[in-house]
Amino acid sequence: MSEGLAGDTPVYDLVGVGFGPSNLALAIAVAEHNRATTGEPVTAHFLERQGSFGWHRGMLIDDATMQVSFLKDLVTLRNPSSEFSFLSYLHDRGRLVEFVNHKTLFPLRVEFHDYFEWSAAKVEDMVSYGTEVVAVEPVFDGDEIVYVDVRAASGAVMRARNVVLATGLRPRIPDDVELSDRIWHNSQLLHRMSSAPNDPQRFVVVGAGQSAAETTAHLHSTFPDARCARCSPGSATARPTTADSPTGSSTPRRSTSSTVRRRTSRTG
Numbered sequence: 001m002s003e004g005l006a007g008d009t010p011v012y013d014l015v016g017v018g019f020g021p022s023n024l025a026l027a028i029a030v031a032e033h034n035r036a037t038t039g040e041p042v043t044a045h046f047l048e049r050q051g052s053f054g055w056h057r058g059m060l061i062d063d064a065t066m067q068v069s070f071l072k073d074l075v076t077l078r079n080p081s082s083e084f085s086f087l088s089y090l091h092d093r094g095r096l097v098e099f100v101n102h103k104t105l106f107p108l109r110v111e112f113h114d115y116f117e118w119s120a121a122k123v124e125d126m127v128s129y130g131t132e133v134v135a136v137e138p139v140f141d142g143d144e145i146v147y148v149d150v151r152a153a154s155g156a157v158m159r160a161r162n163v164v165l166a167t168g169l170r171p172r173i174p175d176d177v178e179l180s181d182r183i184w185h186n187s188q189l190l191h192r193m194s195s196a197p198n199d200p201q202r203f204v205v206v207g208a209g210q211s212a213a214e215t216t217a218h219l220h221s222t223f224p225d226a227r228c229a230r231c232s233p234g235s236a237t238a239r240p241t242t243a244d245s246p247t248g249s250s251t252p253r254r255s256t257s258s259t260v261r262r263r264t265s266r267t268g
């Protein structure tokens with residue numbers, strides 16, 4: 001991002017903040033539109049604070065599956081003949097027949113992440129990674145807002161006619177909970193697990209959605225001898241689970257956040 005605020009600053013039709021699946025899908029739509037149009041192309045650029053594409057990497061548990069059909073990929077509902085579809089990706093990777101034979105609509109999340117990365121690489125000229133946006137400021141002509149300046153932490157600025165914010169959700173921690181090396185948000189699961197002690201004895205998972213269930217199962221499979229309890233809002237007590245019952249009594253479909261507490265003491 002080299003543009004400054006000089007008078008000849010280029011004005012983009014669209015600047016996108018964040019480059020997760022939402023703005024990736026938008027970038028693809030713009031690219032396909034520009035290829036097809038005989039008129040003026042839409043000028044668009046996207047700014048992503050991560051150094052490379054990454055979709056909730058801390059929760060990419062090996063056997064976790066997508067929660068929606070693969071047909072709700074980046075493009076199919078808009079353009080079923082797109083070369084950016086999940087089926088095109090599978091074909092490109094030589095996996096199409098194997099996937100069809102699996103008879104599932106719900107691929108592994110790890111594979112869908114690879115699909116996202118494959119798609120993002122095809123439009124990488126439209127994105128600047130390692131660029132955190134810190135401000136979005138109106139540019140006035142008299143009383144009228146004519147442009148918007150999107151300012152990065154580095155001080156660089158991009159001027160746009162339209163801005164699309166797709167910065168995703170923020171992990172939410174319950175009030176009065178202080179994060180520490182033993183208490184963390186679920187979004188950090190795999191990063192924290194890599195530095196976990198060899199023989200943790202107890203875990204408490206707070207939350208009742210799919211993420212909490214996946215985390216509980218993952219903890220059981222990684223540490224089969226450890227005890228694990230999962231709590232949900234409204235439950236009076238934690239319900240311990242055992243290695244024989246890795247996901248507890250119920251498996252609700254969706255959760256955006258949960259908190260994991262890890263205890264290493266046998267008496268804790």
Ligand SMILES: Cc1cc2nc3c(=O)[nH]c(=O)nc-3n(C[C@H](O)[C@H](O)[C@H](O)COP(=O)(O)OP(=O)(O)OC[C@H]3O[C@@H](n4cnc5c(N)ncnc54)[C@H](O)[C@@H]3O)c2cc1C
Pocket residue numbers: 017018019020021022023047048049050054055056059065066067068131132133134166167168169211256
């Ligand atoms: C573990 C997990 C599994 C999920 N599974 C599914 C599923 O199977 N199906 C489904 O439909 N949904 C699922 N979801 C819901 C999820 O919200 C969507 O899949 C998807 O991630 C939303 O895409 P997004 O681009 O809006 O947001 P995000 O994926 O959160 O992407 C936002 C991006 O913006 C960047 N960003 C944030 N702030 C800035 C800034 N200031 N400057 C620059 N960049 C910034 C972030 O780094 C990030 O890359 C899941 C969510 C989680 C946490």
